[in-house]
Every structure is written in structure tokens, then in C-alpha cells.
Amino acid sequence: MTVPLSYYLVLSGIVFLTGVVGVLLRRNIIIILLSVELMLNATNINFVAFSQYFHDVAGQVFVFFALTVAAAEVAVGLAIIIALYRAKSAINIDEFQMLKW
Amino acid sequence: MEQVFFFYFAFVIAAAAVLVVVVRKPIYSALALLVMFFHVAGLYVTLHAEFLAAVQIIVYAGAILVLYLFVVMLLNLRQDDRYHRQWPTAAAVGMTLAIEAVILTVMKGWTAPVVATGTETTVGGISNTGAIGDVLYSTYLFPFEVASLILLVAMIGAIVLAKKDVGEREA
Numbered sequence: 001m002t003v004p005l006s007y008y009l010v011l012s013g014i015v016f017l018t019g020v021v022g023v024l025l026r027r028n029i030i031i032i033l034l035s036v037e038l039m040l041n042a043t044n045i046n047f048v049a050f051s052q053y054f055h056d057v058a059g060q061v062f063v064f065f066a067l068t069v070a071a072a073e074v075a076v077g078l079a080i081i082i083a084l085y086r087a088k089s090a091i092n093i094d095e096f097q098m099l100k101w
Numbered sequence: 102m103e104q105v106f107f108f109y110f111a112f113v114i115a116a117a118a119v120l121v122v123v124v125r126k127p128i129y130s131a132l133a134l135l136v137m138f139f140h141v142a143g144l145y146v147t148l149h150a151e152f153l154a155a156v157q158i159i160v161y162a163g164a165i166l167v168l169y170l171f172v173v174m175l176l177n178l179r180q181d182d183r184y185h186r187q188w189p190t191a192a193a194v195g196m197t198l199a200i201e202a203v204i205l206t207v208m209k210g211w212t213a214p215v216v217a218t219g220t221e222t223t224v225g226g227i228s229n230t231g232a233i234g235d236v237l238y239s240t241y242l243f244p245f246e247v248a249s250l251i252l253l254v255a256m257i258g259a260i261v262l263a264k265k266d267v268g269e270r271e272a
Contacts, residue, residue, distance in 0.1 A: 003107045011111045013202050015118045017195060022122035024191030030127045030173060034134055038118050041141055052148045057232045060150050061241050067160055068248040072255030074165050078172045079262035085176050
């Protein structure tokens, strides 16, 4: 018995939705970044499922690129968090309103 | 049999994803994410993407998550409130998207459930890793170079941002 493609899409949708809610809901910047990782993984599941469905490795190559971008995002994001923590001794997003008009 | 594996992985992935968002302490969030990464790797194996499964564990679980744990422990956070003030907005957006997903699934889902058949990511006896390498270094050579440039920029950016007293000395 094989698994229908739609099951993978539903799983990916659930994980992506969880990530969106996490970004909107949590106040801790680290957990916001973790939620972004959730969303990236959801798209990767989609890519791999479609790659299997169409018998084409291009989807897996794009997961590879998404992974590169995720690594870059984590490096820069965590550096920004450390810089913010140095400036304010907090990583609550409520503390950072300097760019708000 | 495949479905048993899929439902196991899918259940753990969804549960771990919810835990990442719900749990109070960042360190538990990161550990829940670790569990999720391992199960996503397992899902990749069932999808015959063995190379990506290995890369998922090495890069995500090995490098990215260690970086997160390092920062969480470095910053030594105090306890603070869990949810943002704008949680009604978040709930509204989340509910809308969830309802939309359900509607789309119900409307489209009944027409011919497409089946992901076959074991043929491995074309003509080449392994999965070989197939990816073939495509990556020929068709996607330019994006590959751009990706390496992105990594270089990110590395320099991270060093510059996290370096101590860059602004203080100039100011």
C-alpha cells in the first residue's frame, strides 16, 4: 500500500500552519526563528513528496538549496539576536520598537 | 506497511511541531524541534530520498540545532510571558487558514486521490546521491555557486553582527 500524495500535502500544511501561528503568537525571538524553521521544513516535505511523485530529482535539489538558505538564515538571525541581547538585555519582541513609528 | 510508517512519522512530526510552539521554555522548544528533524529525515527515507535524509540529520540536527541550543544557553533567559499581545490576530489568521485548508481539502480531495507510486527516484541503477549530484553539478551549477556565495555572505554577516564593540569604538 502506497501513501497518496495528498497525505503529504496535508501534513506539510499542518506543519506550515503551526509555524505561522508560532511566528504570530510567541514573544521570544528564538522561538520565532524556530517557527520559521518549521515552515521551511514543511516546504521541504512538499518538495520531496512531489519529487517522488514526478520521478524527478530536481525537487530534492531544491530542498538542498532551501537547506543552504536555512543555514544562512540561522547564522545571521542568531547573530542579530546576540546583538539585540547586548543592546537591551532582553529578547522579547515587545522590547524592540525602535523601528515603529 | 508504508502507510504505517507514514502515519507514525506524520503524527510525531505534527505533535513535535505543536510542541515547539506551545512549550514555555526555549530549550524544550529546541529539543522538540530536534525530534521533528529526525522524523522528517525518516519520512525522507520512506520517500526514497536517502541523501536528503542524511543531510537533514547532519545539517539540521547536527549544525543548526546545536547553534540554537548554544545561543539559548548563552543568553541564559529569565522566564517571561508566553504569548504576544496580538494573539487574537494570530488566532484569527490561523483559524482562517485552517478553515481554508479544510475547505480546499474537502472540495478537491474526493477527485481521484493521486498515488505516489514507484521507487524510481533512482533512475537506471544510479543511487539517489549519484542522481542528485548529476543534476546539481550540471543543470543547477549556477544556483549551486550562488548558494555558496550566500553562505559566504551569511558567514561574514554573522561575524560582523556578533562581534563586540564595533559601534562603540566608532561612536
